[in-house]
Amino acid sequence: MSTSSSAQQARQALARELRELREEAGLTAVALAAAAGWDRTKISQIEHARRSPSVQDIRTWCQICDAEQKAADLVAALHAVEGMWIEWRRMERAGLRRPQEAVRPLFERTRMFRAYSSWVVPGLIQTEATTRVLLQAVARRRGIVDDVDAAVAVRMERQRILRLGGRTFAFLIEESVLRTGVGGAAVVAAQLAHLREISTLPSISLGVIPSGPDRDGSRPVEDFWIFDSEQVSVELVSGYLTITQPHEIAMYAQVFATMAETAVYGPRARQLIEAATETLP
Numbered sequence: 001m002s003t004s005s006s007a008q009q010a011r012q013a014l015a016r017e018l019r020e021l022r023e024e025a026g027l028t029a030v031a032l033a034a035a036a037g038w039d040r041t042k043i044s045q046i047e048h049a050r051r052s053p054s055v056q057d058i059r060t061w062c063q064i065c066d067a068e069q070k071a072a073d074l075v076a077a078l079h080a081v082e083g084m085w086i087e088w089r090r091m092e093r094a095g096l097r098r099p100q101e102a103v104r105p106l107f108e109r110t111r112m113f114r115a116y117s118s119w120v121v122p123g124l125i126q127t128e129a130t131t132r133v134l135l136q137a138v139a140r141r142r143g144i145v146d147d148v149d150a151a152v153a154v155r156m157e158r159q160r161i162l163r164l165g166g167r168t169f170a171f172l173i174e175e176s177v178l179r180t181g182v183g184g185a186a187v188v189a190a191q192l193a194h195l196r197e198i199s200t201l202p203s204i205s206l207g208v209i210p211s212g213p214d215r216d217g218s219r220p221v222e223d224f225w226i227f228d229s230e231q232v233s234v235e236l237v238s239g240y241l242t243i244t245q246p247h248e249i250a251m252y253a254q255v256f257a258t259m260a261e262t263a264v265y266g267p268r269a270r271q272l273i274e275a276a277t278e279t280l281p
Contacts, residue, residue, distance in 0.1 A: 018053065129187045178192065
């Protein structure tokens, strides 16, 4: 699946609305460009979603098309599009604590959590030591403000929702995640012990997808979270993608369901966790 298609579809929807305003006003692209004092190619680029309009572009467009009452809604749509894809450097320019706090309302209102990870234990079920090691690595790699202690505290406080009741949590991790040496043997051993413990909680389903050559259609994909049926969050190397298109949320839900069928749970999952523990030096 394309991790950027939601953002692109939203751009295209905004572009269509602007084109329809121009057509309803009886203006050609050339006429609109001339009235606005723009290069004639700018209209085509905006209407084909090859270029994002600015807030002022939208206001000027609406004014010329005698549709100023629609400007506020279109500006809001533009801000929504811009918020779908956020580069890490933009999100974390003031440090790591603020991004951790920003997702708190989403976590608090969600009742069904589904998370898949192919490279690291999901944040809600990390130990404090694992979280600290990971966030320290992020701060070093991206050269950002070192507020790791504050960011760790926020993420650990968030884990209280695991025991609040009224929520269900389904975590799927690749078996290779159990053997990812994040933080050294002692940190990994404590993390594996934590996974064994949380796998017994009634509100939590922990599935481990065994490694093997016969994965067929359930090959590993990018890490993602599904929050109810409201949105999907995807963490990529360059940034953070928020998906809200219903059909794309359904695609991720289907991938999750397919992966879940290949996972093992309960005692069998704990056997894989124990096997990973035994390989530690």
